Amino acid sequence: MTAIKHALQRDIFTPNDERLLGIVNVCKAGKKKKNCFLCATVTTERPVQVKVVKVKKSDKGDFYKRQQTWELRDLMEVDAKDASKENPEFDLHFEKVYRWVASSAAEKNSFISCIWKLNQRYLRKKVEFVNVSSQLLEESVPSGESQSVAGGDEDALDDYQELSAREEQDIEGMMEMCEYAVSNAEAFAEQLSRELQVLDGANIQSIMASEKQVNILMQLLDEALGEVDTIEGKLSSYEEMLQSVKEQMDQISQSNRLIQISNSNNVKLLDEIQFLVNYMDLSKGHIRALQEGDLTSPKGIEACINASEALSQCMNVALRPGHDKLAAVTQQQLLFAELRDTFARRLTNHLNNVFVHQGHDQSSTLSQHTEMSLPKHSPLHRDLLRYAKLMEWLKNTHREKYEGLSRTYVDYMSRLYEREVKDFFEVAKIKMAGTSKEAKGKFATLPRKESALKQETESLHGSSGKLTGSTSSLNKLTVQGANSRRSQSSSLLDMGNMSASDLDVADRTKFDKIFEQVLSELEPLCLAEQDFISKFFKLQQHPAVVPPLAQPEPEEVDGGTASRIPPQAEHRQSLSSEKDVVRVMMNKIFQSIETELNSLIALGDKIDSFNSLYMLVKMSHHVWTAENVDPASYLSTTLGNVLVTVKRNFDKCISAQIRQMEEVKISKKSKVGILLFVTGFEEFAELAETIFRNAERRGDLDKAYVKLIRAVFMNVEKVANESQKTPRDVVMMENFHHIFSTLSRLKISCLDAERREAKHKYTDHLQSYVINSLGQPLEKLNHFFEGVEARVAQGVREEEVSYQLAFNKQELRKVIKEYPGKEVKKGLDNLYKKVDKHLCEEESLLQVVWHSMQDEFIRQYKHFEDLIGRCYPGSGITMEFTIRDMLEYFSSIAQSH
Numbered sequence: 037m038t039a040i041k042h043a044l045q046r047d048i049f050t051p052n053d054e055r056l057l058g059i060v061n062v063c064k065a066g067k068k069k070k071n072c073f074l075c076a077t078v079t080t081e082r083p084v085q086v087k088v089v090k091v092k093k094s095d096k097g098d099f100y101k102r103q104q105t106w107e108l109r110d111l112m113e114v115d116a117k118d119a120s121k122e123n124p125e126f127d128l129h130f131e132k133v134y135r136w137v138a139s140s141a142a143e144k145n146s147f148i149s150c151i152w153k154l155n156q157r158y159l160r161k162k163v164e165f166v167n168v169s170s171q172l173l174e175e176s177v178p179s180g181e182s183q184s185v186a187g188g189d190e191d192a193l194d195d196y197q198e199l200s201a202r203e204e205q206d207i208e209g210m211m212e213m214c215e216y217a218v219s220n221a222e223a224f225a226e227q228l229s230r231e232l233q234v235l236d237g238a239n240i241q242s243i244m245a246s247e248k249q250v251n252i253l254m255q256l257l258d259e260a261l262g263e264v265d266t267i268e269g270k271l272s273s274y275e276e277m278l279q280s281v282k283e284q285m286d287q288i289s290q291s292n293r294l295i296q297i298s299n300s301n302n303v304k305l306l307d308e309i310q311f312l313v314n315y316m317d318l319s320k321g322h323i324r325a326l327q328e329g330d331l332t333s334p335k336g337i338e339a340c341i342n343a344s345e346a347l348s349q350c351m352n353v354a355l356r357p358g359h360d361k362l363a364a365v366t367q368q369q370l371l372f373a374e375l376r377d378t379f380a381r382r383l384t385n386h387l388n389n390v391f392v393h394q395g396h397d398q399s400s401t402l403s404q405h406t407e408m409s410l411p412k413h414s415p416l417h418r419d420l421l422r423y424a425k426l427m428e429w430l431k432n433t434h435r436e437k438y439e440g441l442s443r444t445y446v447d448y449m450s451r452l453y454e455r456e457v458k459d460f461f462e463v464a465k466i467k468m469a470g471t472s473k474e475a476k477g478k479f480a481t482l483p484r485k486e487s488a489l490k491q492e493t494e495s496l497h498g499s500s501g502k503l504t505g506s507t508s509s510l511n512k513l514t515v516q517g518a519n520s521r522r523s524q525s526s527s528l529l530d531m532g533n534m535s536a537s538d539l540d541v542a543d544r545t546k547f548d549k550i551f552e553q554v555l556s557e558l559e560p561l562c563l564a565e566q567d568f569i570s571k572f573f574k575l576q577q578h579p580a581v582v583p584p585l586a587q588p589e590p591e592e593v594d595g596g597t598a599s600r601i602p603p604q605a606e607h608r609q610s611l612s613s614e615k616d617v618v619r620v621m622m623n624k625i626f627q628s629i630e631t632e633l634n635s636l637i638a639l640g641d642k643i644d645s646f647n648s649l650y651m652l653v654k655m656s657h658h659v660w661t662a663e664n665v666d667p668a669s670y671l672s673t674t675l676g677n678v679l680v681t682v683k684r685n686f687d688k689c690i691s692a693q694i695r696q697m698e699e700v701k702i703s704k705k706s707k708v709g710i711l712l713f714v715t716g717f718e719e720f721a722e723l724a725e726t727i728f729r730n731a732e733r734r735g736d737l738d739k740a741y742v743k744l745i746r747a748v749f750m751n752v753e754k755v756a757n758e759s760q761k762t763p764r765d766v767v768m769m770e771n772f773h774h775i776f777s778t779l780s781r782l783k784i785s786c787l788d789a790e791r792r793e794a795k796h797k798y799t800d801h802l803q804s805y806v807i808n809s810l811g812q813p814l815e816k817l818n819h820f821f822e823g824v825e826a827r828v829a830q831g832v833r834e835e836e837v838s839y840q841l842a843f844n845k846q847e848l849r850k851v852i853k854e855y856p857g858k859e860v861k862k863g864l865d866n867l868y869k870k871v872d873k874h875l876c877e878e879e880s881l882l883q884v885v886w887h888s889m890q891d892e893f894i895r896q897y898k899h900f901e902d903l904i905g906r907c908y909p910g911s912g913i914t915m916e917f918t919i920r921d922m923l924e925y926f927s928s929i930a931q932s933h
Contacts, residue, residue: 048101049089055077062074065125088128115166116165312364348429383426384437391441408550464636543644555675558633629674649737651682656679770875820848838908868929893922
């Protein structure tokens with residue numbers, strides 16, 4: 037090992053100015069044994085750096101190389117594994133734990149001892165040594181092989197001190213005095229040894245000379261020892277005295293401890309008593325308020341509220357362990373329970389009386405009032421809300437009595453509201469029926485022209501069909517059986533008379549106001565009652581309490597089923613929030629509102645089916661408002677159910693109009709003109725646009741528009757195809773012109789495509805009618821030139837047509853002579869009269885048609901002139917009249933008529 041140490045010092049550490057102080061042959065624990073050396077080194081330069089170096093023999097030769105280096109200051113712990121047994125294993129804890137197995141326990145101990153000395157000298161005991169023998173750390177006595185491995189260098193490490201400058205000068209001077217000091221080191225060493233022996237002898241003589249002084253020193257030491265014995269005797273007596281004092285102080289301390297325990301117990305007892313007195317003592321005033329407090333006056337109610345809150349605090353106090361075994365606590369709890377039951381019984385009886393009295397109150401019935409308004413219950417709500425805190429107390433303490441009060445309130449208030457609501461709707465129905473009767477009375481006084489009525493009736497449906505009367509314009513077109521002639525006559529009179537239409541508008545406006553007033557009265561009533569129930573029964577923050585309400589039988593009404601409450605078992609399973617509880621109570625209290633609303637809607641629809649438009653808009657607005665306030669409220673749910681009925685009536689109204697269009701028949705003897713369902717659609721659209729302006733349910737109207745206009749288009753074509761008196765093109769032209777004018781005037785955005793389609797149909801049938809009509813005044817001339825065009829189409833050259841026997845110049849002159857200006861004017865005059873008979877006066881299309889015929893006639897004239905110029909060039913043949921003459925003919929005919 038010494039040879040290896042010298043080799044490592046020479047080859048590895050000397051070039052790096054390092055000195056090797058400790059070495060151990062190791063291999064890694066648990067792996068294949070690849071031996072290496074751990075070396076402890078210090079640098080020769082200051083400041084000294086202490087390192088642990090791992091050195092391994094190279095694979096390519098016999099030389100050694102440095103593999104890994106750690107600073108000793110990074111070493112945190114040295115673990116020798118076992119301090120009592122010889123064990124070659126040890127761990128070094130740097131940034132991670134390195135586990136090693138030394139070649140022998142002696143080498144391991146020598147290396148750990150070296151690390152300990154380096155730690156003591158340079159690191160100030162920073163490294164922690166675990167499982168290392170204390171004897172090894174304290175003595176570190178080298179022996180055997182370890183002496184040769186690390187002993188000398190460790191001693192050298194402890195004794196080594198750097199020479200000072202003066203010492204260096206003295207050594208250099210000594211070496212100069214001995215010239216052979218360098219050449220003969222042994223002779224120089226012998227000389228130094230002789231001089232050292234001389235110095236040692238001088239030292240011994242000096243010591244022997246000072247023996248007298250040593251004797252004196254020994255005498256002084258003997259005297260000091262005597263004094264020490266004296267002091268020790270005094271200290272022993274003092275210790276005996278202090279022992280007695282200590283025993284007395286222990287007795288005093290024990291007494292003080294018992295006194296402190298007693299005081300602590302007294303304080304705790306006082307705290308317990310104070311706790312019970314503070315939290316389980318009810319004042320006499322509170323007891324008197326609970327037993328005899330006035331529940332009618334504001335002061336008495338306030339006193340009862342304070343007393344009930346104090347009682348709740350006393351009953352709900354969290355008792356500490358053992359309190360329930362105290363007789364006084366048990367007695368107080370019994371007193372509190374008795375007071376609670378007594379006050380709950382008094383409060384329940386009082387509120388029951390209030391509810392019963394209010395339910396039997398007959399002073400607010402509507403039968404005594406002429407104004408259509410619902411009684412206000414805000415005074416009752418204001419008075420009852422003073423008991424809200426008491427109801428909350430009752431809810432938390434006596435759930436059964438709370439539920440009983442809920443049932444009583446719902447029962448008696450439902451009776452009260454049922455009377456008031458029925459009276460209110462009765463007045464509303466009377467006012468609605470009054471408007472209908474008033475309108476009928478006015479219609480009955482209108483003058484009738486029987487002959488005109490009969491003629492108009494026959495022109496509509498002939499002798500077999502009958503029209504059913506109604507106040508709505510489109511309903512007047514319904515074809516019914518033979519048992520409704522009187523209503524048919526009244527309906528047609530209404531359509532023909534402007535005053536009747538004005539009365540329809542007035543009646544509908546009045547109905548709209550009545551319906552709006554009904555909804556406006558119901559809305560604040562329901563909202564106020566719902567707000568009161570939430571506040572009075574404290575149904576906002578606490579777990580849901582379902583009053584055991586009775587289940588009403590479902591009632592069938594017009595257009596739907598009345599609201600009904602599921603069985604109580606389903607209530608307790610399905611209601612998960614207190615809003616549901618409020619809605620259940622509201623359903624019971626106002627169980628007649630939905631039924632009455634449906635009945636009122638059925639009456640309004642029966643009076644006039646167009647009332648469904650007003651009701652749809654108003655009901656939609658109120659549903660939208662209610663949903664914005666609370667989507668789950670009773671009002672929102674009820675109005676939503678009624679809105680379904682109103683929407684269903686509106687759809688029935690639209691379907692009825694379409695069915696009436698499909699059943700319309702026309703007279704075979706009179707001209708058609710503008711069909712009544714076309715003008716009826718115009719009136720419907722004008723009315724609907726007025727009603728649905730800025731309405732929430734505009735989409736429903738747009739869908740109805742599309743259905744109606746498609747039905748109008750289809751049935752106009754159907755009537756035009758069935759018409760025998762009036763040409764088909766005239767029926768299509770006039771009615772689609774009227775439809776186009778109506779849609780352009782009303783500017784209904786959802787019907788833009790239908791408006792363009794109506795214009796297209798009107799234009800096409802106008803052109804068709806003009807072309808078909810103009811073929812009659814110049815019939816032979818038309819036939820002649822059609823033949824000419826046919827020859828040209830067959831391949832005959834245009835200039836050779838005149839050589840055809842049937843189309844020569846003589847034949848052309850013969851045909852032209854048959855149409856002199858006078859005859860043409862006469863033919864145009866007859867054509868004007870015929871067109872006048874075909875067209876109706878309401879649409880005023882005569883001049884439009886006549887102008888179109890003039891343009892078409894001029895176009896034909898120019899076409900004839902062009903054919904003459906191309907097929908009969910140089911013949912000098914011209915028409916008997918000019919374009920100027922034609923313009924004069926058309927103008928004079930129009931002015932004369």
